[in-house]
Amino acid sequence: MINKLTHSDYSLILDIGNSAIKLFVVSDFEILYSATYSNIADLEKIFTLFPGIKNGICSASGRIPCELESFLAERLENFVNFSPDTPIPITNLYRSPETLGSDRLAAAIGVNHFFPDTNVMIFDFGTAITIDFIDSGNNYLGGNISPGLSMRFKSLNFFTNRLPLLQIPDKIEEIGTTTNEAIEIGVVRGIIGETMNYISKYPEHKIIFTGGDSFYFAVKIKTPIFVFQNPLVFGLNRILNRIYF
Secondary structure: OOOOOOOOOOEEEEEEOOOOEEEEEEEOOEEEEEEEOOOHHHHHHHHHHOOOOOEEEEEEOOOOOHHHHHHHHHHOOEEEEOOOOOOOOOEEOOOOHHHOOHHHHHHHHHHHHHOOOOOEEEEEEOOEEEEEEEOOOOEEEEEEEEEOHHHHHHHHHHOOOOOOOOOOOOOOOOOOOOHHHHHHHHHHHHHHHHHHHHHHHOOOOEEEEEOOOHHHHHOOOOOOOEEOOOHHHHHHHHHHHHHHO
C-alpha cells in the first residue's frame, strides 16, 4: 500500500499506444508507481497519492482521449507531447524524423542515459521487433523493424488455409516432427537467428533487450546482454528534465 506523498519533484509519464495507455510516476529516474489507464479515476488516484506532480510528458503512437487531455491541462503546470520538434539530449540522425516512432526515440534516449558515450544496439521485442542503434558520440543512427513473435504466429494462421494459430511455446526443439512444432520452432528460431545475425555483425556494441518478449529471448540467446525494462519512461523523463530543470 502506497501512502499519500507530498514530494514536489514527481513527473507523470504517459505511454499512449494503440491498444493501451500506461501511466507512470517517476522521481529521480526511479519509477514509483505504474498503472494502465481506463478512465479519469485512474488519474485522480495518482494525483491523490502524489499531489506534488506538476510536470508531465507523453509519447503517443495512439489517440489521446479528449477527457484525458483536458484533465492534464487542468492539473499540470507543464505538459509536453513528445514530437519531432521537442528538444532532446542526443543527436537524432534519422533522415525522416517526422516518421520515426516517438517510442523508439524515447527508448533510445533512456538507454543512452544509463550507457552514455557507448555503442549500443537496442532490441525491442514487442508487437513489432525494432532494432535501434546509438553510437559512442551519443547519436541516434536509426534502425530496423520486423514482425514480432505474436505477429508471426498470427500471420501464418491468417494468410494460410490450414495452419493453426499457436501460442508462444515454453520449450522449442531443433527440428519439428509435427506441424505445430514446425511452426513454433520456425518462428522462434527465426527470430533468434535474426537477432544473432545483428549481434555477430556489431560485436563492439552493448546489447540491450527490452519489450514484452525480452525475457523470453534473453534466456534463449547465449550472449552477454542487458534486459532493460521501460527505457521509454526514463527517456521521456530525461527529456522533461532537460526542458524544465
